[in-house]
Amino acid sequence: MAGETYAVEVDRVVKRFGSLRALDGATLRIRRGEVYGLLGPNGAGKTTLIRALVGLVVPDGGTVTVLGRPARNLDVLARVGYMTQQAALYPDLSAEENVAFFAAIHGAHHGVREALEFVELWDRRGSVVSSLSGGMRTRCSLACVLAHKPDLLLLDEPTVGVDPLLRVQLWNRFQRMAADGTSILVSSHVMDEAERCDRLGLIRFGRLLAEGTVPELKGKAGVDRLEDAFLKLSGTGAE
Amino acid sequence: MSGRRVAAITRRLLQQFHRDRRTLALLFGAPLIILGLLGYLLRGGGDVPVMGVVNLDAGPLGAAIASQLERTKTVSASTMSEAAAESKLRSGELAGYVLLQSDFSARGQQSRVISPQIHLEGSQPGLSQTIVQAVNESFAALVGQAGGVRFAPQVMFVYGGPSFDTLDYFGAAFIGLVVFFLVFVITIVAFLRERGQGTLERLMASPLRRGEIVLGYMLGFTVLALVQAVEVLAFCLLVLHVHNAGNVGLIFVLEGLMAIAAVNLGIFLSMFARTEFQAVQFIPLVILPQVLLSGIIFPISTEPGPLTVLSRALPLTYAVEGMRNIMIKGADLSWSSLQLDFGVVLGFCVLVIIAGILTLRRRIA
Ligand SMILES: Nc1ncnc2c1ncn2[C@@H]1O[C@H](COP(=O)(O)OP(=O)(O)O)[C@@H](O)[C@H]1O
Ligand SMILES: [Mg+2]
Numbered sequence: 001m002a003g004e005t006y007a008v009e010v011d012r013v014v015k016r017f018g019s020l021r022a023l024d025g026a027t028l029r030i031r032r033g034e035v036y037g038l039l040g041p042n043g044a045g046k047t048t049l050i051r052a053l054v055g056l057v058v059p060d061g062g063t064v065t066v067l068g069r070p071a072r073n074l075d076v077l078a079r080v081g082y083m084t085q086q087a088a089l090y091p092d093l094s095a096e097e098n099v100a101f102f103a104a105i106h107g108a109h110h111g112v113r114e115a116l117e118f119v120e121l122w123d124r125r126g127s128v129v130s131s132l133s134g135g136m137r138t139r140c141s142l143a144c145v146l147a148h149k150p151d152l153l154l155l156d157e158p159t160v161g162v163d164p165l166l167r168v169q170l171w172n173r174f175q176r177m178a179a180d181g182t183s184i185l186v187s188s189h190v191m192d193e194a195e196r197c198d199r200l201g202l203i204r205f206g207r208l209l210a211e212g213t214v215p216e217l218k219g220k221a222g223v224d225r226l227e228d229a230f231l232k233l234s235g236t237g238a239e
Numbered sequence: 240m241s242g243r244r245v246a247a248i249t250r251r252l253l254q255q256f257h258r259d260r261r262t263l264a265l266l267f268g269a270p271l272i273i274l275g276l277l278g279y280l281l282r283g284g285g286d287v288p289v290m291g292v293v294n295l296d297a298g299p300l301g302a303a304i305a306s307q308l309e310r311t312k313t314v315s316a317s318t319m320s321e322a323a324a325e326s327k328l329r330s331g332e333l334a335g336y337v338l339l340q341s342d343f344s345a346r347g348q349q350s351r352v353i354s355p356q357i358h359l360e361g362s363q364p365g366l367s368q369t370i371v372q373a374v375n376e377s378f379a380a381l382v383g384q385a386g387g388v389r390f391a392p393q394v395m396f397v398y399g400g401p402s403f404d405t406l407d408y409f410g411a412a413f414i415g416l417v418v419f420f421l422v423f424v425i426t427i428v429a430f431l432r433e434r435g436q437g438t439l440e441r442l443m444a445s446p447l448r449r450g451e452i453v454l455g456y457m458l459g460f461t462v463l464a465l466v467q468a469v470e471v472l473a474f475c476l477l478v479l480h481v482h483n484a485g486n487v488g489l490i491f492v493l494e495g496l497m498a499i500a501a502v503n504l505g506i507f508l509s510m511f512a513r514t515e516f517q518a519v520q521f522i523p524l525v526i527l528p529q530v531l532l533s534g535i536i537f538p539i540s541t542e543p544g545p546l547t548v549l550s551r552a553l554p555l556t557y558a559v560e561g562m563r564n565i566m567i568k569g570a571d572l573s574w575s576s577l578q579l580d581f582g583v584v585l586g587f588c589v590l591v592i593i594a595g596i597l598t599l600r601r602r603i604a
Contacts, residue, residue, distance in 0.1 A: 051444075054443075054444035055443075055444070056440060056443055056444055074446045074448065075446070077444065077445060077446040078445075078446040080444075082441070082444040084437055084440055084441060084444075086437050087437075088436060088437030088438045088440060088441050089436070089438065090436070090438060091436065102441065102445070105442065105445045105446070105447050106445055106446060107446065144441075
């Protein structure tokens with residue numbers, strides 16, 4: 001049962017695109033029921049790493065284990081919710097139809113209402129997605145991965161474009177879901193969201209610079225602010 | 240009006256084309272390919288219609304016409320017995336034969352009217368026309384010797400007949416073509432949109448199997464395509480009154496198979512395009528050569544040899560032939576030629592379904 005303590009294990013994963021190493025020996029572990037923040041600047045390899053977890057990227061080296069099985073496994077994918085960085089929705093379907101569709105392909109027939117209420121879009125459920133604002137589309141995209149009640153949520157920059165008030169609410173809800181046993185990976189390039197995570201992974205140039213809780217990371221770098229810790233740990237403190 | 244602003248738009252467009260080498264290749268390559276194909280098709284020294292000459296005439300006129308016909312370059316005529324000619328006509332080896340009766344010369348001298356029988360297979364209007372014309376010309380060449388004789392051939396058809404118009408011949412082929420073409424275009428664009436808007440990525444990250452995606456698409460579009468097929472068929476038969484000697488159910492099944500083939504060809508080819516723009520370029524590349532080579536307009540039997548091989552390799556050829564077999568000849572599934580047509584179209588369906596599933600797999604990794 002050793003594998004069961006971790007929802008995700010990524011071990012020395014390498015992914016090359018031509019001469020570019022998008023992932024360069026990335027290693028990380030996400031525990032069950034925690035909110036794990038994957039933090040790094042644009043181009044650090046966050047999206048590539050998440051895509052490797054769902055089998056959309058096949059690594060050139062290393063191993064990826066998700067919910068105890070090597071990626072990509074269809075049974076596991078039914079228990080995973082992957083929210084892509086760009087809100088990928090059917091623009092000519094309504095919010096509710098989109099959520100119902102993604103629920104159905106994950107084998108779920110209920111939970112649409114709950115998911116839409118979670119992101120506060122139930123009132124706009126009948127609106128076609130092309131008529132929604134950017135932030136609403138992001139929320140709708142989030143609802144699409146919630147309806148089937150996944151054990152592992154992979155959220156690629158989910159709060160971009162969401163207004164501050166709702167952002168706070170979403171984070172509260174992520175934490176509640178984690179408390180109920182859902183493992184959540186949230187990627188972000190904004191540091192202020194990091195404080196809401198149970199643990200963090202700092203990623204740069206396709207490599208994990210450090211992993212741990214916020215106080216642990218600050219202690220490791222010997223600084224008070226997370227930004228400083230990031231700069232120090234990535235060896236670019238002089239910038 | 241600002242020259243600079245206009246120039247900015249023009250420059251941007253050219254920059255985009257510069258990046259999109261494939262579009263450039265199409266823009267400058269496709270016209271040469273298509274016109275080259277057309278040129279080869281029409282001037283490549285293809286075969287002429289094969290016809291028989293049955294000369295039963297006791298007098299000199301029959302022999303004169305027969306030898307005149309054998310010398311003509313527009314048809315490939317050879318003398319044979321009536322029985323042989325009739326059976327070769329039925330089997331499709333001959334596009335037609337001319338029968339010069341035993342009293343041919345005698346009647347010509349008595350009544351000053353020459354009326355040979357021209358028997359035509361009839362399912363290819365172009366071939367029939369060439370044969371009638373060749374017989375006419377062979378007669379005209381003799382007019383000097385015969386003097387003041389009127390030429391009035393009796394023309395008989397195995398399939399179709401004198402009341403057949405161009406629409407009857409082309410209608411059969413186009414019923415299938417229209418469905419194939421439209422369904423292909425809609426699928427390839429819809430599937431590309433799925434990729435462009437990122438939803439394919441989501442589908443791929445879900446527990447869906449590739450086969451399930453392809454099958455779901457296939458069913459969805461096939462429903463639409465079949466409704467369209469019913470509409471097209473009803474319009475052709477009830478409004479345009481296109482001649483139909485065959486079973487409407489069979490026509491519909493063949494149309495349905497073509498629709499399924501078109502859906503899966505669309506899925507398959509969409510994997511080789513990055514944008515909807517590039518996808519649309521497959522239309523001339525896939526459709527035009529097939530229209531030229533599938534025998535819709537130019538009979539395959541008269542194409543230059545190498546092109547015949549190509550035609551025989553194109554699935555649309557069999558679909559068109561099948562449609563004509565059913566609608567013009569009244570063929571049913573006991574005909575071996577129709578079995579071949581159905582078999583090839585069905586085989587092509589299976590092939591593109593597998594190809595679609597396989598490329599979907601390759602494409603995401
Ligand atoms: N499909 C791809 N082809 C080529 N390069 C890619 C591809 N996907 C990502 N990359 C490159 O890999 C690097 C990491 O990208 P990504 O994982 O999207 O970063 P992040 O999500 O952290 O911003 C970038 O330099 C990006 O350009
Ligand atoms: Mg990203």
